[in-house]
Amino acid sequence: MNNKWSDNLRDRMKGFQVDEPEDLWNDLNKQLKEQNRKQKTNWKIFRLAVPAAAAVIAGFVLYWTDPNHTDNIENKNITQEQTNNNTTLQNIKTEQELIPSSRSKTKHVKFTALNNINLSDKQTTAAENKSPEKSDDQPQQGNKETAITKDALAEKKEQEKKTIRINPETYRNIEKRLLATEISHKKRNKQWQLALAANQGISNANIHYSGFGDINKGYIKTDAANNNWGESYFNDIVLYNKNTMPKTSVKHLQPITTGLTLQYRINDFWSIESGLTYTLLVSKLQSGGADHYYKSHQSLHLIGIPIRAGFTFWQNKQFNTYAKAGILFEKCVSGNLKTEYFKNKEVVSREKNSLKIDPLLYTLTAAVGIQWNFAGQCGLYAEPGIGYHIPPNTEIQTIYQEKPVNFNLEIGLRFTFNNK
Amino acid sequence: MRAHDHLAHKKLYEHYVRRLTAICQRYVVDQEDVKDVLQESFLHVFTCFSSFSYRGAGSLEAWITRIVINESLKHLREKGRLENMLITKDDLQKDDCCDDAFDQLETFPQDILHQLIQKLPDGYRTVLNLYVFEEKSHKEIGKLLHINERTSSSQLHKAKVLLGRWIKEYKKNHAYE
Numbered sequence: 001m002n003n004k005w006s007d008n009l010r011d012r013m014k015g016f017q018v019d020e021p022e023d024l025w026n027d028l029n030k031q032l033k034e035q036n037r038k039q040k041t042n043w044k045i046f047r048l049a050v051p052a053a054a055a056v057i058a059g060f061v062l063y064w065t066d067p068n069h070t071d072n073i074e075n076k077n078i079t080q081e082q083t084n085n086n087t088t089l090q091n092i093k094t095e096q097e098l099i100p101s102s103r104s105k106t107k108h109v110k111f112t113a114l115n116n117i118n119l120s121d122k123q124t125t126a127a128e129n130k131s132p133e134k135s136d137d138q139p140q141q142g143n144k145e146t147a148i149t150k151d152a153l154a155e156k157k158e159q160e161k162k163t164i165r166i167n168p169e170t171y172r173n174i175e176k177r178l179l180a181t182e183i184s185h186k187k188r189n190k191q192w193q194l195a196l197a198a199n200q201g202i203s204n205a206n207i208h209y210s211g212f213g214d215i216n217k218g219y220i221k222t223d224a225a226n227n228n229w230g231e232s233y234f235n236d237i238v239l240y241n242k243n244t245m246p247k248t249s250v251k252h253l254q255p256i257t258t259g260l261t262l263q264y265r266i267n268d269f270w271s272i273e274s275g276l277t278y279t280l281l282v283s284k285l286q287s288g289g290a291d292h293y294y295k296s297h298q299s300l301h302l303i304g305i306p307i308r309a310g311f312t313f314w315q316n317k318q319f320n321t322y323a324k325a326g327i328l329f330e331k332c333v334s335g336n337l338k339t340e341y342f343k344n345k346e347v348v349s350r351e352k353n354s355l356k357i358d359p360l361l362y363t364l365t366a367a368v369g370i371q372w373n374f375a376g377q378c379g380l381y382a383e384p385g386i387g388y389h390i391p392p393n394t395e396i397q398t399i400y401q402e403k404p405v406n407f408n409l410e411i412g413l414r415f416t417f418n419n420k
Numbered sequence: 421m422r423a424h425d426h427l428a429h430k431k432l433y434e435h436y437v438r439r440l441t442a443i444c445q446r447y448v449v450d451q452e453d454v455k456d457v458l459q460e461s462f463l464h465v466f467t468c469f470s471s472f473s474y475r476g477a478g479s480l481e482a483w484i485t486r487i488v489i490n491e492s493l494k495h496l497r498e499k500g501r502l503e504n505m506l507i508t509k510d511d512l513q514k515d516d517c518c519d520d521a522f523d524q525l526e527t528f529p530q531d532i533l534h535q536l537i538q539k540l541p542d543g544y545r546t547v548l549n550l551y552v553f554e555e556k557s558h559k560e561i562g563k564l565l566h567i568n569e570r571t572s573s574s575q576l577h578k579a580k581v582l583l584g585r586w587i588k589e590y591k592k593n594h595a596y597e
Contacts, residue, residue: 004519004522005518005519005521005522005523005580005584006522006551006552008522008523008525009522009525009533009552010552010553010555011525012525012526012528012530012533013530013533013534013553015439016439016442016530016531016534017438017439017441017442018438018441018442018445018531018534019438019441020437020438020441020458021441021451021454021455021458022455023455024437024455024458024459024462025430025433025437027455027459028433028459028462028463031459031463032429032463032466035463035467
């Protein structure tokens with residue numbers, strides 16, 4: 001088929017422009033703002049819900065798989081976390097892909113589909129060759145038209161005035177400048193980071209006294225003379241130890257905490273974070289003599305929400321050192337006290353009671369940290385720190401009351417997400 | 421961050437909007453629909469700017485234009501405007517002519533031509549747009565619009581004949597010397 005007619009038609013309509021629809025820019029702007037707002041809210045909810053669930057599960061797994069809590073749990077718990085790294089273009093590229101934008105996803109797919117079909121080199125080079133010419137053609141044609149048709153005369157003049165005369169040079173500059181703006185934005189973007197960590201206190205507390213005792217009630221006054229056999233296991237043990245020196249030793253173990261935190265970077269120096277933590281407080285007691293004694297094991301499960309501010313005082317591409325301070329709010333959600341009675345070193349009875357710390361627990365925390373970004377958005381960090389447990393108004397004794405000031409070490413992984 | 425983005429967006433918008441409105445009008449015609457399609461297109465441009473790679477002068481315009489056309493076709497499809505192409509009615513006289521209608525178009529007013537194109541029935545117009553302005557082959561058009569090559573070719577021919585006739589009529593009624 002002879003395509004001259006097609007070429008003629010296309011050439012004639014080259015560069016043709018009409019007035020934009022009214023209010024297009026305003027409505028477009030509104031929609032943009034709406035979209036940005038929605039994206040942020042969705043992302044936030046998603047990120048808090050998933051880590052929260054994961055933290056609780058992780059905590060319980062920890063508890064059930066390791067009864068002796070003085071192990072090096074830090075090593076076991078290192079899994080995924082966020083990191084803080086926004087200085088290379090390469091990272092920017094991968095970070096883009098993490099952003100959930102269902103709209104852009106579908107559109108992007110379509111765009112590539114069209115791209116594959118729309119093919120020939122002819123097309124692209126033709127398009128490129130045309131653009132510089134377009135602007136040159138226009139004024140010429142404009143003149144011819146006004147001379148010719150009376151009807152369209154006024155309209156033509158209107159159109160001429162409104163025609164944007166941009167020469168190829170400026171056009172290229174605009175393109176380059178837009179691209180540069182986009183890149184610099186990504187570098188200075190605010191970031192969200194997700195961290196998964198395990199934290200263990202350094203000190204435990206050991207208490208010894210003679211006589212019989214209870215983890216929470218302390219020393220128990222007993223009077224062997226007035227006891228009768230068979231009234232209770234406790235009384236029997238008291239009688240057995242009538243002529244010996246019974247002793248009680250209590251050990252409050254280091255608190256172990258695991259959790260997920262979400263950190264928001266405000267600028268190059270400051271960040272704020274919050275999250276969800278699970279802490280296990282264990283206390284053990286043995287009371288009695290060498291052959292006849294009882295043992296108690298108390299576990300308390302605490303769920304906490306930390307709120308901290310962080311300050312970065314030095315960083316480069318790989319490393320990052322910072323300081324953090326804040327408050328950890330904890331609530332005891334459950335706990336139990338198991339007691340085993342031994343006669344002649346053999347268990348004769350077991351008891352289990354549930355107990356709980358009712359008031360909210362507050363801990364002031366401060367730490368310094370160092371993070372090593374071993375891959376793009378992932379980093380490993382260590383935060384040695386100190387905490388002060390504000391003594392709660394409760395009868396239940398834990399390490400928090402015995403050692404209110406305690407050192408701890410937190411180790412974890414951080415992942416960084418960029419937000420447009 | 422917001423202000424910077426905003427300025428870039430505005431500049432981009434102002435530079436291309438009138439050209440894109442013309443292109444969109446050729447596909448979509450209805451004023452309200454044109455506004456909706458353009459809004460969706462610009463939104464896509466702004467949010468997916470990162471997927472664009474600069475390949476020299478004209479590549480940005482080509483990318484943005486492709487987005488507008490994509491959105492326009494999507495719109496037409498959704499409104500069911502592209503379904504009538506399967507029915508080929510022969511209500512046009514069998515003149516093969518009309519090539520001459522497109523000769524010497526340099527003097528024909530652009531806006532009138534634009535209006536005549538918009539007057540074409542949806543199917544004819546869409547195929548004409550893709551063939552003439554996007555320089556797609558009938559095979560490519562077939563894939564895009566889910567029709568076969570022969571239908572595309574037939575629609576194009578009918579568009580050409582109809583448009584050619586209108587152009588001649590206009591020239592006759594507005595003869596000048």
